[in-house]
Amino acid sequence: MSEKSGKAFDFKLFKRLITYTDPYRLTFYSVAFFAILLSVFAVLRPHLLQQVIDRSIIPQNGELLLTLISLILGVLFLEVITQFLFIYFANWLGQEVIRDIRVKLFQHMLGFKKQYYDQSAVGRLVTRAVSDIETIASIFSQGLFMIISDLLKMLVILGYMFYKSWELTLLVLMVLPVIIYATRVFQKKMKVAFEEVRTQVSNLNSFVQERITGMKIVQLFTREKTEYANFKEINEKHKKGWIKTVWYNSIFFPIAEMSSSITIGLIVWFGGLKAAQGDVITLGVVVAFIELSQMLFRPLRQIADKFNSLQMGMVAANRVFAVLDTDSKIEDEGKIELEEVKGNISFENVRFSYLEGEEVLKGVSVNVNSGETVAIVGATGAGKSTIINLLSRFYEIDSGVISIDDVDIRTIRLESLRSHIAVVLQDVFLFADTILNNITLNNPEITEEQVHEAAKEIGIHDFIISLPDGYHYNVKERGAMLSSGQRQLISFLRAYVTNPEILVLDEATSSIDSHSEQLIQDATNKITKGRTSIVIAHRLATIKNADKIIVMDQGEIVEQGNHNELLEIANGYYRNLYEVQFAIAVEE
Incomplete structure (x- = not known):
């Protein structure tokens, strides 16, 4: 034009x-x-x-x-x-x-x-x-x-x-x-x-x-x-x-x-x-x-x-x-409909850059087995959140393959792919609507009774019904009527109620109080059973209990293993990170 x-x-x-x-x-x-x-x-x-x-x-x-x-x-x-x-x-x-x-x-x-x-x-x-x-x-x-x-x-x-x-x-x-x-x-x-x-x-x-x-x-x-x-x-x-x-x-x-x-x-x-x-x-x-x-x-x-x-x-x-006329769409040319998802995730030599010539991921390869809880740690800008964005195909990778259950995600219909992945983001976005609608996102397949039951399971039902109008309480624009911890709990319930095969928590406990964190930790333990979970977090409890911890630095995976294995690496990246960031939490 x-x-x-x-x-x-x-x-x-x-x-x-x-x-x-x-x-x-x-x-x-x-x-x-x-x-x-x-x-x-x-x-x-x-x-x-x-x-x-x-x-x-x-x-x-x-x-x-x-x-x-x-x-x-x-x-x-x-x-x-x-x-x-x-x-x-x-x-x-x-x-x-x-x-x-x-x-x-x-x-x-x-x-x-x-x-x-x-x-x-x-x-x-x-x-x-x-x-x-x-x-x-x-x-x-x-x-x-x-x-x-x-x-x-x-x-x-x-x-x-x-x-x-x-x-x-x-x-x-x-x-x-x-x-x-x-x-x-x-x-x-x-x-x-x-x-x-x-x-x-x-x-x-x-x-x-x-x-x-x-x-x-x-x-x-x-x-x-x-x-x-x-x-x-x-x-x-x-x-x-x-x-x-x-x-x-x-x-x-x-x-x-x-x-x-x-x-x-x-x-x-x-x-x-x-x-x-x-x-x-x-x-x-x-x-x-x-x-x-x-x-x-x-x-x-x-x-x-x-x-x-x-x-x-x-x-x-x-x-x-x-x-x-702007051509900025993720090409949804996939024909495969995911039915029974086991949750095996594979990144094979994945390279990605937000800006041409400035790679954020530099040939990342990682395997997450079905039912595993995998934590990703690293400094800001290491590429942790990018992995989650690519898994849900919010961005297209430059090269490599990302697959779920050995199926390239580019061959899967976008709606089908994302319907099996639930994500809880650090920056929670709530619409100017009721708590119920923010949880179900007006999905007719999720009933109010199911929401109540899910809320009871993760221990936040009492908090919601204590609000004026309970589940029908209008949280206003961006959830302004709730605290950051309360918004995070609503966001977690939104992910939980969909009963996903793959759960992603992106810094989900980084900005809430200890009580809210405990509620989320309890819910995490329930929802991750038999499900693949990817957790990006700085809190010790979340990372320490993971089946596998992936340590990233400047777009590359530098270490992998469980908590105890990584601590045994002399002068290792994770060990240094633990001593600097998590030692205080252990002392407390």
């Missing part, structure tokens, strides 16, 4: 957008039909007005005057009904289209690699999925069909004007090029200005979203004044973007109004002289031309205004399609 090209209109982008109206062709053609009707009604009123003046008012024919006024009222009534149907169905079509695009966009985003979200600002993605898509609706409700309707009106009006008086029509057309040229320049300038506006809106959304989410850090480090100053600067850029659009509007519309007034003056001057000389141009024709010229220029001025809406919608569509 092109950026600030300055092109007045991108037909390729427009053609792609129009394809989304295919399921609603009947409505699309109906709106087009109403637009044609409106163009016909546009010339009927001036024509009838001319007849009123020339055939009833000047000859003083009261009976004909009443008939013509009734006709005008009838035309007005039909025009109002048609205008209503036109506006309603144009807006309805716009809302149907953006609903379809929003659903498609969200579905596309659900399949993105985790790496995409690592590198993308949340605020910008929210802008694309919400406000940008809403802006696209204006293409149909205020842009495309309105412009088509106005263009049809102008063509019909011009044809009628030539039919009535070519001389007066040429007078009107003398001024028309000025407005057309001004409109063309206006359109180009507004396209660039609106692209700048949308960019600044995205920046503003991203900044506000991040600061509100991280308000605790802002206040803790007394950064209120700094962030306030930063916000003022971003808001100023946002204002300047809009001021530029106001500037172009304030230049264009006075030019259009002045041109319209000049045209009326020319019609009155020339037409009045001709009417006074008894020419074919009558007083009624002069009055009709004054109204017709206004009806000709008004759509032209409105087209420029509606083109603003169309431009904003096109800019928004450009940004939304840029996300839709």
Whole structure:
């Protein structure tokens, strides 16, 4: 997609957008039909007005005057009904289209690699999925069909004007090029200005979203004044973007109004002289031309205004399609459905890098047998969490093979693969929903009774029912109503209730109190029986009881064995780690 090209209109982008109206062709053609009707009604009123003046008012024919006024009222009534149907169905079509695009966009985003979200600002993605898509609706409700309707009106009006008086029509057309040229320049300038506006809106959304989410850090480090100053600067850029659009509007519309007034003056001057000389141009024709010229220029001025809406919608569509065209999906080409999983896990010479040329895993090979509890330890950045991310295929490996029960995970359907793995992360994410829904994630196969039973088994049922509304207690955004330990317990229960064959605990006890840790440790002992478990932790109890401990350093496995075996290695990495990090815990 092109950026600030300055092109007045991108037909390729427009053609792609129009394809989304295919399921609603009947409505699309109906709106087009109403637009044609409106163009016909546009010339009927001036024509009838001319007849009123020339055939009833000047000859003083009261009976004909009443008939013509009734006709005008009838035309007005039909025009109002048609205008209503036109506006309603144009807006309805716009809302149907953006609903379809929003659903498609969200579905596309659900399949993105985790790496995409690592590198993308949340605020910008929210802008694309919400406000940008809403802006696209204006293409149909205020842009495309309105412009088509106005263009049809102008063509019909011009044809009628030539039919009535070519001389007066040429007078009107003398001024028309000025407005057309001004409109063309206006359109180009507004396209660039609106692209700048949308960019600044995205920046503003991203900044506000991040600061509100991280308000605790802002206040803790007394950064209120700094962030306030930063916000003022971003808001100023946002204002300047809009001021530029106001500037172009304030230049264009006075030019259009002045041109319209000049045209009326020319019609009155020339037409009045001709009417006074008894020419074919009558007083009624002069009055009709004054109204017709206004009806000709008004759509032209409105087209420029509606083109603003169309431009904003096109800019928004450009940004939304840029996300839709992003190829950042984990290829789900696997055909195998895992049925009975034993839990044998194998990494064979696995290499991986988040950034090209900077390997995080450097040929890792490890085997985890069914039912084993394997702990992974090492310094920050050693590659521990990366192993878990790769096992669940959040990222694609550069080379090597990862297999479960001797089946390459790339040949397994993603949904099937992940349904057999339960993960408890260090950074617990809870939705603004009830505890029950956060545990089941709205999985209809998990009943509330099963959740209650699982909670009792791991000893947190009493804690949950002590909360207002118990399992139906709303934890608010990111679980703000719960402590970090409570959130961790809910996260553990969420993993436990799925009855997984493979359990992964990523620093699951690193930020909770001793009581909560004991609850999790007790639950871990229950859930790991007969199941493969991978544990990344610094707490002594978790690591000491593991069947196997894998020690990592700078993306490589440097030691393997159980707790006692590793302690026997003189000057070993694990032994040094134990003495430094775990000796205090042993003393306690």
